[in-house]
Amino acid sequence: MGQKVNVLYIDDEDNNLNSFKASLRKEFNVNTALNAKQGLEMVREFEYQVVIADQRMPEMTGVEFFEKLIQVNPLPIRILLTGYSDIQSVIDAINKGEVHRFIDKPWNIEQIKNAVRNAGEIYFTRKELAYKNEKLHKVHSEMNQFVYSLSHELRGPLMSISGISKLAKLEVNDPDILEYFNMIDLATHKLDNFIYKMLDFYRSTKIDNKFTKIDVAHLLEQQYAAYQEKWDLSEIDVQMNVVQEQEFYSDDAKLRVIVNNLFSNAYNFQKQHEKDKKISLSITVKNDGCTILCIDNGIGIDEKYQKEVFNLFQRATQQNVGSGIGLYMVKESVEQLSGEIELSSALNEGTKVKVSLPHIV
Template structure:
């Protein structure tokens, strides 16, 4: 198998250097030469170049300046700088900004320059291969996510039917007619429903484009409480909402954030607690919404506070999928929000969320 053709562009304002370079390397590489940065740019626009060599001291644009000027438009070619004098400051600046791969002093040594071009081409191939692999992985990941979403969505239909049958059993007062079997079915169904909902939330949060609409926190909060408080009628909610300013934000993600935090505040109450309580304090300004959710539940161990937003993290004290708080953090990242948490086993847990008001932009 023949070696791949390496396309090299050499830019120098001295024609003798261009001719010498071409004579030395024309058998090993596909050589293009340009007598100015402008001519080099024209070649780049018409030929897929893999390695660019430029002299530093040229009229108009120096080699470093030329490399910087094409960073965005031609990011792939690997850059080699030729310099006949020592300009440490320019070289350091170019290297720090990633504009050159290597520099070689003039007059060059043919073997050194040949090895540099070979290494530069290897770096070019590695860059392109990595990009292709990333693209393939992104495509595979997207297909996997869509498959999981589709399966989860399809699973919900029969699951809803099972939960419907359980509700009929309760209505006909047959729930305790078969020992604990109906209770076991209900617990398993609720767990499966929880996992499916979290999977769907995760997928939608990753795929849904942020769309800002007006949000009434009073309506949103009480709607969520109506849904989640069904899980525990003993919990007392203390709600304080001060919204005197119009708030614009991503309704889907804000609902996901509040829903998960309210659900957790209810779920992780102490079983022996006789006064279960959750407080929700929302202050809306022209700049942001500040949301504080506090409970007197079991709390979170101090050593776990840094990890609770990690995907699938579970502690010995917290049951669940390990997805809820991860989804909360991911949703906040999508809307430039922030979250902090403080917790102990005596006083419970407090989450503080700050969400920018898109209305102020």
């Protein structure tokens, strides 16, 4: 422990105070008070890590003093000096004074020193933890602001670039210049997709659950419209199915992360020259919860990679598509919603992913 512990000892007997201070003054910063009232005033004016009080004091017992101390300053670690016969005082100290330790009288100096050392370590550890929690809260708040900026300040200009590029292509007939604009479109699309993935990553891993009533059909309808705008699905037989027999409460954002990444993987890992491409995405809500099932006939996943595909940045193919975080985000979202995920796949045959989510009561 790098710094000296500040100790306050309250006792109505001068001899005890003097003896205590003389015995501990070299190792600790010791102050004393003759009564509880004086002790409370001293705690208001100075930071003590450890406060020790005798139980038997005339105006106020040690337990009563600690009750008031908690109201004035709950941070110091509290130690009560009492006798074996004061069993009720011990019980009261636990229930009312939140005492860290009891030391029976007559006390032993080494016992007191060890108790103060341990109490000081607890105090400084708690203080450091509180400081780190405060910093963590600040970082979390700043991260929320950053994600907001990522969504609005970056995606806005990207959409403007894409829109201007599309307008410019309407005015140009030269194939070489058109190719340049196509390259711009491809680059902006890749960057926007990466930003979208980062937003999904944040939603799935950093934001606490916010449960609302989910209209599954409406959710899937919205997402499919977004897929049609984002990708050319004309060569894929896409089947979307919804069965919702009762109300379902879940986190809308995390549910969309699950659905989006399952469909994205199914799309990105289709066989390039396959004529009969298929993706089936179904969501069923029944008494036993919600089941999301995504099936494709794409390139599949080699068995040796199937246990690793839910790890961050893990890819199961050398194809230059995907970011390696899609299934990781699915797994994180599923776990935060207390659900389960199953994957079965065969190389060159396709992949099936089943997500089961419980009802939130």
